[in-house]
Amino acid sequence: xxxxxxxxxxxxxxxxxxxxxxxxxxxxxxxxxxxxxxxxxxxxxxxxxxxxxxxxxxxxxxxxxxxxxxxxxxxxxxxxxxxxxxxxxxxxxxxxxxxxxxxxxxxxxxxx
Amino acid sequence: xxxxxxxxxxxxxxxxxxxxxxxxxxxxxxxxxxxxxxxxxxxxxxxxxxxxxxxxxxxxxxxxxxxxxxxxxxxxxxxxxxxxxxxxxxxxxxxxxxxxxxxxxxxxxxxxxxxxxxx
Numbered sequence: 001x002x003x004x005x006x007x008x009x010x011x012x013x014x015x016x017x018x019x020x021x022x023x024x025x026x027x028x029x030x031x032x033x034x035x036x037x038x039x040x041x042x043x044x045x046x047x048x049x050x051x052x053x054x055x056x057x058x059x060x061x062x063x064x065x066x067x068x069x070x071x072x073x074x075x076x077x078x079x080x081x082x083x084x085x086x087x088x089x090x091x092x093x094x095x096x097x098x099x100x101x102x103x104x105x106x107x108x109x110x111x112x
Numbered sequence: 113x114x115x116x117x118x119x120x121x122x123x124x125x126x127x128x129x130x131x132x133x134x135x136x137x138x139x140x141x142x143x144x145x146x147x148x149x150x151x152x153x154x155x156x157x158x159x160x161x162x163x164x165x166x167x168x169x170x171x172x173x174x175x176x177x178x179x180x181x182x183x184x185x186x187x188x189x190x191x192x193x194x195x196x197x198x199x200x201x202x203x204x205x206x207x208x209x210x211x212x213x214x215x216x217x218x219x220x221x222x223x224x225x226x227x228x229x230x231x
Contacts, residue, residue, distance in 0.1 A: 009152075034219075036222075041224070042224065043115070043116065043203075043221075043222040043223055043224045043225065044155075044203070044205075044220075044222040045222070046219050046220075049219065090154060090155070098143060098160060098162060098207075099157060099160060099168070100157070100220065101157070102147075102154040102155040102156075103154050104152075104153055104154040105152075105153070105154050
């Protein structure tokens with residue numbers, strides 16, 4: 001079985017400083033991993049995905065994530081936070097050919 | 113192009129009433145999913161439709177919940193005899209079915225959701 005744990009329910013950063021959102025997964029095989037973002041009153045949007053190619057994945061809006069099999073982690077980072085990054089972020093693992101399992105989410109606030 | 117749409121955007125109902133939520137997927141997307149998102153929690157899978165195959169209903173929490181889909185178009189999620197614990201945002205997503213090997217990039221495209229409040 002697969003599951004995903006987001007280690008921080010809330011992250012607060014100052015504008016211009018780095019953002020780190022932590023995610024660990026458990027899996028009986030090498031999964032596909034995703035990060036989705038949900039802005040207030042908007043639908044979820046795919047940020048990036050890992051599907052067994054390069055372990056460092058670059059996504060939209062300057063985000064990237066690194067797949068570390070030895071640590072079963074898929075942490076999301078951005079070098080410099082922007083006010084528009086304030087949102088909820090979900091780490092997601094593919095549990096079958098067509099089904100996803102979502103983490104509980106991390107709320108990011110950005111201070112001016 | 114048009115994305116996934118859902119209606120209504122908000123629904124307030126009284127305990128015990130039935131509600132019907134609608135999802136219009138992206139045209140041409142064969143797969144359609146329903147999720148429930150309770151306040152402060154991640155998404156909970158409810159049901160999955162893929163083309164003309166039998167739906168995967170493994171996530172439905174009780175027999176009060178049901179869903180239908182007409183071909184590869186509109187889907188409706190029905191909750192009968194609503195309870196207060198049914199209050200949540202109900203999200204619909206669609207994705208194209210991609211041919212290929214065992215690893216498939218199944219990006220899902222989400223609608224804005226229906227916020228259901230049961231009083």
